[in-house]
Amino acid sequence: MLSRRSLLLGSAALAGLTACGEQRATPPGAVAAAAGGFPRTVRHELGETEVPAAPQRVVCGTDGGELCSLLALGVRPVGFGQRNDPLRPWVRDLAAGVETYPLASGETNFERLAVWQPDLLLVQDGFATDESMPLYSAIAPTVATSFIDWRENLRQVAAAVGREERAQELLGERDAAVAALAAGMPAEARGLRVQALTAFPDGSVYLLNSDSPLGKAAAALGLAPLPAPDTAGEAVNLLSAENVPLADGDLLLLLNFGPETDGTPELKASDVFRSLEVVRAGGVVDVREDDSHRFYFDSVLTVEPNTRLLGEIVTAAVR
The missing domain is CATH 3.40.50.1980 (Nitrogenase molybdenum iron protein domain)
Incomplete structure (x- = not known):
């Protein structure tokens, strides 16, 4: 069966790593997530995750929906796994200059994720599974985002980074644009x-x-x-x-x-x-x-x- 795992996602590698405790300054050009309302519990595709503070170093598991939502919300990630080389046109310019690692094989490099020292991981459902979530969560609090519903994906990412107000604006903008086309x-x-x-x-x-x-x-x-x-x-x-x-x-x-x-x-x-x-x-x-x-x-x-x-x-x- 062609699925989110077989066509666009692949399977996540199962390799255990723990995050390094050393803190690193936000790199030039990175945009910190908005403060306020933390700690908070974020509900997502695989349960709930406690986000203790407004994230400063966000990493995306893939160049999929979680990356699109984050960039649309105005938050620039530290890095992400890149399946498509070159990146698809709809995300290429927004993600220009962000660090990546090759993900064409579909196997997550947990060591690479840990090197970026994230304080939040956003990982699309299909890469994030019941089996792989403990591996992601050992690196940083992890939110598994929807593959099938862009609205839910946007809400999940917005809740994780404290950008709910901007998410509501984006929803309204997209709905108005689609209504005009119709x-x-x-x-x-x-x-x-x-x-x-x-x-x-x-x-x-x-x-x-x-x-x-x-x-x-x-x-x-x-x-x-x-x-x-x-x-x-x-x-x-x-x-x-x-x-x-x-x-x-x-x-x-x-x-x-x-x-x-x-x-x-x-x-x-x-x-x-x-x-x-x-x-x-x-x-x-x-x-x-x-x-x-x-x-x-x-x-x-x-x-x-x-x-x-x-x-x-x-x-x-x-x-």
Whole structure:
């Protein structure tokens, strides 16, 4: 099953380390989290964490949603694990100059995290697991942030760093932007059936569901809902070959996560794909790699561009 662990997160390595007690000054360019209201207990994906004081040295486990939320809140981390090289466009400029370590293998380097001497770790759910949380927590108080819900991710990060007021502002700004995009949609788009598939070289095919960022954008724009999730907490449903017709609709987006993982040519050559009404009608759109990643990736930095791009694709299709 394609999941947050297999596509974008990978598995965290299980290696025990303890944090060094030596304190180090905040590096030049780092932005301290706002003071006030500490100590506090932060509820998150894997329970609760006590944050004893306003964090001064925040480290992100990945370049995922936790990093996006932190940067959007105006807090610059000391460092983070970098899965994507180069960083994806939506976070690249904001994270410029921040220290990183390679995370493409999906294995967390706990020793590297400890070297940064954080007083708070933010780690996306999937890297943070029941098994790995003790390893993170041995380094610093750790908050496991949501993978599937950018709003919850933002609230969790804001609670951990004392930026709740800014989080509420960001929520309002994003909601207003999405509402404006929805208001500008052509009447012909109302109820349009948009589906999105991604295929891999091993023959596996996945259908984005209503919990995916694309599914949320479709709902916000007044399009027909994407399929319900087969598995709670996952943004995609696995399709068997005989169930590929479930992807039929008025418009079919084909996502591509990179040349090494792209099975789209094989999918397009299959008889079952060619038999789809949307294919015969010319309603297939090939989505670029960065846009494909963004349609799968839920964060405060991607919700508005995702909605805008989907709106542009749909508007072009109905006019």
